[in-house]
Amino acid sequence: MKVVKFGGTSVGSGESIRCILNILQQKNSSGEKFIVVSSAMSGITNLLTELAQTASTGNDYKSGLTEIEQKHFAVVKEMIEVKNQNPVFTQIKIFINELEDLLQGVYSLRELSLQSKDLILSYGEKCSTFLLSQIARQYFAESMFVDATQLIKTDSNFGNAKVDIPRTEEIIREFVSSHKEKMLFVTGFIASNDENRTTTLGRGGSDYTAAIIGAAVEAKEIELWSDVDGMLTADPRVVKKAFSLSELSYTEAMELSYFGAKVIYPPAMIPAFGKKIPILLKNTFNTEFQGTRVQECIEKTPYPIKGISSINEISLFNITGSGMIGKIGFSGKLFSLLAREQINVILITQSSSEHSITFAIEPKDMAKARALFHSEFELELETNKLNPPIIEEHLSVLAIVGENMKQTPGISGKLFHALGRNGINIHAIAQGSSEYNISVIIKRKNISKALNTVHDAFFKELTKTLHVFSIGTGNIGSTLFEQIQKQSSFLRENNDIEIKVAGIANSRKMLINEDGIELNQWKDLLDQQGETASLEEFVNRIKLLNLSNCVFIDNTASPVPGKFYHQLFESNVSVVTCNKIANSSSYKEYKLLKDTARRRGVDFFYETNVGAGLPIIRTLKDLMTSGDRILKIEAILSGTISYIFNNFTGDASFYDVVKKAQELGFTEPDPRDDLSGKDFMRKVMILARDAGHTTEEKDVKLGAILPESCIAASSVDAFYEELKNSDAYFNDLKEKARKENKVLRYIGKLEDGKASVNLEMVDSSHPFYNLSGSDNIISFTTERYKFNPLVVKGPGAGAEVTAAGVFADLINVGAS
Numbered sequence: 099m100k101v102v103k104f105g106g107t108s109v110g111s112g113e114s115i116r117c118i119l120n121i122l123q124q125k126n127s128s129g130e131k132f133i134v135v136s137s138a139m140s141g142i143t144n145l146l147t148e149l150a151q152t153a154s155t156g157n158d159y160k161s162g163l164t165e166i167e168q169k170h171f172a173v174v175k176e177m178i179e180v181k182n183q184n185p186v187f188t189q190i191k192i193f194i195n196e197l198e199d200l201l202q203g204v205y206s207l208r209e210l211s212l213q214s215k216d217l218i219l220s221y222g223e224k225c226s227t228f229l230l231s232q233i234a235r236q237y238f239a240e241s242m243f244v245d246a247t248q249l250i251k252t253d254s255n256f257g258n259a260k261v262d263i264p265r266t267e268e269i270i271r272e273f274v275s276s277h278k279e280k281m282l283f284v285t286g287f288i289a290s291n292d293e294n295r296t297t298t299l300g301r302g303g304s305d306y307t308a309a310i311i312g313a314a315v316e317a318k319e320i321e322l323w324s325d326v327d328g329m330l331t332a333d334p335r336v337v338k339k340a341f342s343l344s345e346l347s348y349t350e351a352m353e354l355s356y357f358g359a360k361v362i363y364p365p366a367m368i369p370a371f372g373k374k375i376p377i378l379l380k381n382t383f384n385t386e387f388q389g390t391r392v393q394e395c396i397e398k399t400p401y402p403i404k405g406i407s408s409i410n411e412i413s414l415f416n417i418t419g420s421g422m423i424g425k426i427g428f429s430g431k432l433f434s435l436l437a438r439e440q441i442n443v444i445l446i447t448q449s450s451s452e453h454s455i456t457f458a459i460e461p462k463d464m465a466k467a468r469a470l471f472h473s474e475f476e477l478e479l480e481t482n483k484l485n486p487p488i489i490e491e492h493l494s495v496l497a498i499v500g501e502n503m504k505q506t507p508g509i510s511g512k513l514f515h516a517l518g519r520n521g522i523n524i525h526a527i528a529q530g531s532s533e534y535n536i537s538v539i540i541k542r543k544n545i546s547k548a549l550n551t552v553h554d555a556f557f558k559e560l561t562k563t564l565h566v567f568s569i570g571t572g573n574i575g576s577t578l579f580e581q582i583q584k585q586s587s588f589l590r591e592n593n594d595i596e597i598k599v600a601g602i603a604n605s606r607k608m609l610i611n612e613d614g615i616e617l618n619q620w621k622d623l624l625d626q627q628g629e630t631a632s633l634e635e636f637v638n639r640i641k642l643l644n645l646s647n648c649v650f651i652d653n654t655a656s657p658v659p660g661k662f663y664h665q666l667f668e669s670n671v672s673v674v675t676c677n678k679i680a681n682s683s684s685y686k687e688y689k690l691l692k693d694t695a696r697r698r699g700v701d702f703f704y705e706t707n708v709g710a711g712l713p714i715i716r717t718l719k720d721l722m723t724s725g726d727r728i729l730k731i732e733a734i735l736s737g738t739i740s741y742i743f744n745n746f747t748g749d750a751s752f753y754d755v756v757k758k759a760q761e762l763g764f765t766e767p768d769p770r771d772d773l774s775g776k777d778f779m780r781k782v783m784i785l786a787r788d789a790g791h792t793t794e795e796k797d798v799k800l801g802a803i804l805p806e807s808c809i810a811a812s813s814v815d816a817f818y819e820e821l822k823n824s825d826a827y828f829n830d831l832k833e834k835a836r837k838e839n840k841v842l843r844y845i846g847k848l849e850d851g852k853a854s855v856n857l858e859m860v861d862s863s864h865p866f867y868n869l870s871g872s873d874n875i876i877s878f879t880t881e882r883y884k885f886n887p888l889v890v891k892g893p894g895a896g897a898e899v900t901a902a903g904v905f906a907d908l909i910n911v912g913a914s
Contacts, residue, residue: 302363
């Protein structure tokens with residue numbers, strides 16, 4: 099024998115009832131015996147609640163009553179043969195008329211008691227279950243409608259009645275035994291007291307009905323059919339990557355359900371738990387899916403937790419005061435008072451000093467709890483033994499659940515790290531000694547972000563999603579998008595990272611889509627759907643979206659974006675930038691950005707500030723982190739200048755080489771922007787700061803490449819004329835180097851805390867002697883690399899390598 103329960107969406111329409119019939123026919127044809135439990139049609143219980151309230155205030159309720167009748171009549175017309183419809187119409191009409199009489203009574207008295215409300219609500223289950231039984235009778239002649247008020251006996255706590263289990267089980271067994279040949283269709287949710295007055299079993303009561311019947315007949319299995327694929331790791335409406343769990347223990351299912359998972363009603367498991375009856379959670383509309391099996395013993399899984407659940411709206415009640423310290427029975431008195439007033443305590447935490455107690459309750463109970471506290475502890479408050487309670491509102495509870503958590507080190511640390519890195523502050527923490535559940539209270543506005551963040555942290559076998567907001571769509575930005583698109587599959591399969599570009603902006607337009615912008619058509623989307631660009635608004639929207647694992651990428655050369663880095667860090671958004679302006683401004687600003695990123699636990703990566711795609715910043719950081727001491731750094735950090743001096747050989751004039759470099763796109767439109775050495779100097783300054791020095795721009799000694807006449811030229815054309823006129827000057831430098839068997843190199847240097855950039859001549863023993871093309875090179879002389887410096891060399895310019903450097907920084911954010 100099995101008990102099969104169908105939820106409101108399963109009986110909500112003719113189409114969904116066809117799915118039920120297919121399920122029942124398959125069971126019947128395989129020889130299974132079963133009892134069916136049905137909820138009210140979806141939306142009907144809420145509507146009945148609304149009508150009862152409307153009637154109690156003297157307002158018109160009849161249009162809603164007509165809606166209920168029409169909804170049931172429509173299914174009769176669709177699902178029952180015309181010749182069999184009249185008896186069904188008649189019984190439904192009887193139910194509706196009885197309901198109308200009840201509502202009229204409430205309307206006349208302007209009073210709605212819990213007893214009256216239970217009776218009104220019972221008609222949702224009566225109508226739907228009777229209708230389902232009559233539809234099924236066309237296929238199963240033995241179908242029989244059963245009103246559960248005949249079977250389940252409770253106390254008189256209307257609205258949430260307590261079941262008399264021994265008596266109820268005896269009645270059920272006797273009833274089922276005397277109707278062995280019948281296929282029973284039983285109303286869920288409703289029962290009756292000793293006076294045979296209708297009671298209800300509370301939220302999710304139809305699950306409870308199925309479990310009570312299942313336990314009474316010692317069913318082989320209890321099946322709960324709804325519109326979801328069993329129990330998922332999180333709410334799929336919030337966490338898109340949530341997936342179904344094949345198995346749960348009773349304890350795990352109980353914990354997840356208590357903390358907000360709506361698939362199963364927690365008390366429903368108690369009768370099944372007692373009789374060790376498995377509960378199967380299935381989807382009426384996806385019968386092929388295996389669903390979730392809840393039972394006593396389960397197989398171990400590779401995941402550290404089973405699921406993440408939440409209660410979206412709670413309030414915190416904080417009590418402090420010396421009057422609690424060492425006072426035996428204080429907590430008992432407090433929580434007994436709350437229980438007496440039917441105030442449900444969701445979570446409790448107490449300091450080890452006994453100086454404070456914090457508990458979470460539903461917001462609707464807060465005013466009652468506050469009044470009760472002031473009333474019962476008036477003397478303690480007046481004598482300052484207790485402080486006035488502190489109320490915190492607009493909060494949520496997030497809970498991670500799983501038997502694998504027990505005695506597994508690092509679970510709490512992983513939870514707190516994931517939340518902290520995303521700027522989610524914890525107001526209270528609770529963990530039971532069973533170690534099946536860790537609950538944290540956070541701000542309500544952060545619950546969606548928190549659920550996604552924690553899901554990514556604990557289910558790494560899926561992917562970690564980075565939400566990227568990128569500004570700058572020139573060569574570097576466009577190339578970065580191409581690289582992300584090409585590598586997306588590789589990153590998912592090998593790095594467990596998914597990059598979702600949620601925002602793109604340039605100086606003209608901006609586009610934000612939290613579900614991700616299709617990178618194969620980003621230009622058209624930005625052009626057609628983008629709004630007028632405003633960097634301030636773009637940043638504000640990033641903060642308002644409050645997505646998990648956010649990364650802001652600056653692919654511009656503008657001084658404006660750097661002004662927003664600080665507030666992005668304060669909102670726990672990581673920053674990746676190839677724009678060196680922020681890091682090469684004042685040391686105070688540089689230090690503020692670094693300290694803020696570190697304090698907020700987010701990343702600030704700017705590898706491409708110094709050497710395009712070369713791992714220079716990272717190498718320096720690794721050397722220092724490992725305890726090595728930097729003695730000297732020498733570097734050529736301009737691809738343009740590198741190209742020029744590498745090709746200023748033989749008969750080539752300096753003019754010809756510079757002209758060729760500009761034609762190849764290596765220089766800025768005005769080559770003096772490169773040859774002035776200022777950009778190179780900023781890179782050396784960033785290196786000096788990262789090496790631990792408080793270097794300002796004025797502290798870097800900048801040697802000239804060009805004669806003053808070239809620098810002072812009134813235009814680019816005039817500059818080239820002056821460059822021709824300076825041929826002798828450059829040829830003398832080249833000839834002097836040749837005679838000494840040396841080559842000219844423009845080298846940045848950091849030694850003894852002093853930074854400089856100068857034109858030098860180096861011989862073949864120097865690591866920079868054989869540099870070619872537009873390569874960059876850097877040499878680290880340290881305590882460990884004192885006699886054979888560590889050298890990093892490679893391409894130092896171009897959109898491809900710079901975009902690759904930005905991309906590498908982005909991946910490193912994902913690995914954090």
